[in-house]
Amino acid sequence: MVITDWALEDRPREKMLLKGIRSLSNAELIAILIGSGNRRETAVELSQRILNNMGNSLNRLGKVSVQDLTGQFEGIGEAKAISIIAALELGRRRKSEDVLTRRKITCSRDVYDLMYASMVDLPQEEFWIVLLNAANTVLDIIRISQGGTAATLVDVKLVLKPAILQQASSIMLCHNHPSNNATPSQADYELTAKIVSAASFLDIRVLDHLIICESGYYSFADEGRL
Template identity: 60%
Template sequence: METYQHLSIKDWALEDRPREKLLNKGLASLSDAELLAILIGSGSAKESAVELSKKILLDCSNNLNELGKKSVSDLKSKYHGIGDAKAITIVASLELGRRRKLQDSQEKTKITSSQDVFNIFNPILGDLPHEEFWILLLNRSNKILTRYKISQGGIAGTVIDVRLILKTAIDNLASSIILCHNHPSGNKVPSDMDKTITTKLKEAGKIMDIPVLDHIIVTEDSYYSFADEGEI
C-alpha cells in the first residue's frame, strides 16, 4: 500500500508559498486562507498552515466576519495546532482590521442621516456575539462630540440606565443624543423593550432639553432607524 506523505509548506514550489507569493505577486494574489496561514506561521504534523487555515475558514462559512466573532478559547479548543500564540495573533489581527474600518468611518463628523450613524457603529457592533448599547453625542450643528458605550450584556440583551445616559450628555455639553445598539441575532426589528427604552429616553431628553434624535438598531449588514420609521 502506498503511504501518504504530508508535504509541509517548505516542500512546496517557491512560488506557491504564501510569504513568497505575497512578495512576488502582491497581497491581492493571496486567498483568505493563505493570508491566515501567514498569521499562524505553521500547522501541525498532520496538515500545513494553509490546510489548517482552510479548515478554520470552512467552519466559518468562509466568512471573515464570522471568524472575527471567534474568541481565543474558541480557536484553541477546536483546532489541533492552534495554541495561545496563534489564536491571539488571529484575534488581534481581526480586531486591527475592525479598528481600521472604524477609523475610516470617523472621517465624517457631521450626522446628516441614519446611514451616517450606521456607518459609524457597524464596524463596532455589526459582528459582536453579544449586545452593546452606545450613545452618540452631538453639538448644535449635529457634529459628533463623542460616542460612549453605556452597557454590555449577553446575547439576549443589555441593561440601560437612563440617568447615566443623561449625565453623560450633560457632562459633554451635548445638544442632542442618538441611541444605538446591536442585535446579534441579525433581526433588526425592535423588541418591545427597545420601544419602551426609546420612549423613556425621549421623554427624559425633553425634560433636560437634550432631544433624542434617533435610535439605530444595528445588525451585521443592515439597520433599523426609529426616526426613519416615524417612531421617535
C-alpha cells in the same frame, strides 16, 4: 508536501514580497499568522479548512474564541489562535477608524456605519450613545451599559449626563441584538420614549435610535417611531 517544498512564488511570505499583499488569498494571509500547520496539512491548507468551517466568512471567524479554535483544529494552539483573533480585531478597529474620519451624521446609515465595527460582533447586548453638536458633527461615542445576550439595563440619567457635560445639541441611541434580529421589543419602544421625554426637558434632541445587527439595522426615525 510542506510549504518549503512549494515553488518560491507560491509560498505566502515570498508571494507577498514578489506580488504584493493583495495577491494573497484569505487563507494565505491567515497562514502567515499561524506560521505552520499540522502533520497532515500545511499552514495554508489548515487555514483554508478553518475558513471553510466558518463558511468562508471573516465576520464569523472574528466572533470565535480562543477555545473554539484550539478545540476544533489540530495544529492551532493558544498562541496561534490569539494571533488570528488579534489580527481580525485590528482590521475591525481600522474600519472603525476609517469611518470616524467622516464624522458628520446625515442619515441613519451614517450611524450604522459608524457603530458597526464596535457593536456587530458582540456576544452580549450593549447600549451606546453618539453625541452631536448643532452641525450634526460627532463629539463623542460612549458606551452606557453592557448586559446579557437578550437585554441590558439602561439608566436614563447615565444617557443624558455625558450629553450635558459635553454640551451636545442632540444624541443618537444605539444598541445591538446579538440574535441578529433587528425587530424592536416593547421594552425598546418604552425605553426610547422615556429617553426622548427626559431629553426634551434639557433641550437635547434624540435624533434616532438604531438597533444594530450584522445583517442590517432598525431605525426608529426612519420608521416614524420617535
